[in-house]
Amino acid sequence: MEEKTNTVSLENQEYVINMGPQHPSTHGVLRLVCSLKGEIVQNVQPHIGYIHRGIEKMCESLTYQQIIHLTDRMDYLSAHINNEAVCLTVEKALEADVPERVKYIRTILSELTRIQSHQLFWATFGMDLGGLTCFFYGLRDREMVLDIFEETCGGRMIVSYNTPGGLMNDIHPNFQKRVKDFIKYFRGVIHEYDDLLTGNVIFRERSMGIGVVTKEQAVAWGMTGPTGRASGFSCDIRKHYPYSAYDKVTFNEVLHTEGDVYHRYMVRMEEMRESMNIIEQLIDNIPEGPYTVKMKPVIKLPEGEYFQSVETARGELGVYIVSDGNKNPFRVKFRSPNFVNLAPLNMMSKGYKIADLVAIGGSLDLIIPDIDR
């Protein structure tokens, strides 16, 4: 064994490096086995499962109220939206009538979640490309959203604010004021993001025309969210299958057709602005009423199959529940956007350099716990 480790296979002048599971740019415990020829990437094989917790299996032994807390731990940057997906599925199955107030608050919080997720994307993406200062600017603004979450939900990142039929608590009295303050503040500083990174000539050189995905490829691989929309695949669940209060607001689905790293980045930048528009339309019009409907302490879904998908910050999250009429689901399947978006990484990065692989990986905005579940 000792001799083996010291010999590097020089067949076809390819060599293999392991990026991860501990690597600064894999954003978690993702392992990419890269075959390189010099600096050119020949083949990338993602190895996943380092943070597999069996969430889907665990769901089978938990009640519906308890499942919500597990979904926080999948895509932890879209925790609120994940909760909402489960709640919507359960409410759909029970045909429960959710108060308007709940829908409005859920939508506002979902959009705040999207903003903070994209802020963190911007921060880490800048860092992937070597612009270390981005990280601090991104986190500075994200902190304000997290403070709003903390005040209203109790949690900062892992909010668990939704419950089948409504919300855990009513919103904090300061909520509307703070959200409006944040929007006003963030509209004032978002140009700094563009000043620091978007307009930078090095950044543009690094990201334009890299990792191109055509619309056909995006549809074929099932890429959703900003990653799919950058390729021109109109896949915004909020627009096509509106849930909560999305049918009451007007907003644009951000679409680009180039499908490269730069446009995946730009979709997210524009989505932050769209999210602010959505929040502004709703924040002053939150209707009065109860913040939850009375549910039975033990929720039993009628026998059958239920599916609901929502638009998280990374794409389509589908929740599929099979119920046999018990208090626990018979089978739960999450269609997580990151797992699907990771799949075409090899196709996208073939022939590019390692530095581009990092940029492409960053532009997919992967959250590893969501891949492994």
Add this chain to the structure above:
Amino acid sequence: MNKVPYDFSSLTAWIDSSLRATMSPGWAVAVEMIMIGVAILLLYAVVGLFLVYAERKVCALMQNRLGPNRVGPGGIFQTVADLVKLLFVELVPIKNADRILFNLAPYIVIVASFMAIGALPFAKGLHAIDLNIGVFYLMAVSSMGVVGVLLAGWSSNNKYSLIGAMRSGAQIVSYELSVGLSLVTIVILAGTMQLSEIVEAQRWGWFIFKGHLPAVIAFVIYIVASTAETNRGPFDLAEAESELTAGYHTEYSGIKFAFFFLAEYINMFIVAAIATTVFFGGWMPLHVQGWDGFNKIMDYIPPFVWFFGKTGAGIFLMMWFKWTFPRLRIDQLLTLEWKYFLPINIFNVLLMALMVLLGWHF
């Protein structure tokens, strides 16, 4: 010519004569060498520690942070604490590493930077060795560092290190050309390679003003190329944290890592000091012909304050680059050098030669 109020040559001459009076000439030279060595070593340590602290504060300034503020007033002892920590950190032995080269690499890097510092003029008379080919010598020794980087990458038996070292090799060898040519531009204007004479020639106007257009082009290229030569962001491809974890020094720990770390800062100091010497008059105060009162006031600011002030401004500029720009890719880096800087530089050298020939400079 006005008399310079701070002339260190009388001090050094007095030390020399008193030493020679008490011992044989051979011993006197030996004692002087030891004194200079200790002085440069001290300078090295102080500059290194200060620059690490300065980088943290500048980086904090760029990033809306406070930076170190716990150890000592304003955190000034933070780097000292870090140094002490690095001294006590275990030197992890690497399996299958080439032991000799692995241990040799940090010393080559540090010796290269040490040799360059000796030839820098800090003030009139404060100049360890005034070679008549000073600029050439600086170029030669500062490019020795790449050998250490290549050895470090090769001997670590780590693929990331190897990629980092190869990147660094390609990068430094390429940018060496630009640095050299932009210095040649100024050498043409000065007509000498001796650093003391270059500084003296800038008594009535620094070369960046004297040589106007070609000098400014040369300066811009110099500052970009020398940032690349020191492996600093946005040209830090050799260590590219997000790609290669730490590049060529991934496997180093403890004081050996500290050597690489320190050498980076000293190299930054050296390139900024060269820029100061050849473009901004070195330790020479700002003089304007005819304004005698103004010149006199400027003369009363000590020359080492001028020198370190100008060098500090250059270092700040390089830190500013690092903390605001994303990193280039290796092919873009080489394209920038071979397709843009090199042709511009060759043209610039010709332009400067023509200008000197026709006497168009001030």
